[in-house]
Amino acid sequence: MMGGPSENPELWAFLESLHCGEFLSGTVTAIERFGVFVALDDGPDHPVFPGVGFISFAELSWQRFEAASDVVQVGQRVSCEFLQFDTWNLEARLSLRATQPDPFQVFADGAAVGQKLHGRVTKLAPFGAFVQVVDGIEGLVHLRELAWTPVETPSDAVQVGDEVTVVVTEIDRERRRLALSRRKGSSEHR
Structure with a gap:
């Protein structure tokens, strides 16, 4: 714990003045294995960390990425949305992805259940196959929806x-999940 308001009064006062949803700009100062530090333009320095702002990996981008450096570089200027005051670490939790439209919601706006899509299989799991239908949007074809005849594993x-050609069977905006079927998309065995 960093201590209460008495030890870092300026920092504490700054963090308490922030409102959820407000935009803050700053400069990326460090990329660590647990997230990214940002020195905020209007904020004081942090007594321990390279910046008062902190972006967790989940809040960096809507897209999947291998390394944080695929999304941001040290020295880069960023504008982020303020999520919360982390009173334990005395830092401002930030989101970079909140400043960009969520590609899933954009996709959902134009998609409908029953719609046919063309996609590419990106990953196999025991319970089905993931298919990318547009850049950054993947849906799951459940094992039972993969073929007309039951298969034991997706690789069958x-x-x-x-x-592959797939049909949208469910669009879950809240959980950002897309369910697809290959059986309904195929013209065999009608």
Whole structure:
């Protein structure tokens, strides 16, 4: 714990003045294995960390990425949305992705259940296959929806890299999940 308001009065007062949803700009000062530190333009320095602002990996981007350096670089200027005052670490929790439109919601605006889409298989899991239908948007084709005849594993029906035609069966905006079917998209066995 960093101590209460008495030890870092300026920092404490700054953090308490922030409101959820407000935009803060600053400069990326460090990329650590647990997140990214940002020195805020209007904020005081932090007694311990390279910056008062902190972006967790989950809040960096809507897209999947391998390393934080694929999204931001040290020295880069960023504008972020303020999420909360972390009173334990005396830092401002920030979101970079909140400043960009969520591609899933954009996709959902234009998609409908029953719609046919063309996609590429990106990943196989025991329970089904993930198919990328547009850049950054993947849906799950459940094992039972992968083929007309029951298959035991997804690899009996598809391989990573396969181009497939699928039908949207469910769009869950809240959980940002897309369910797809290959059986309904196929013209065999009507």
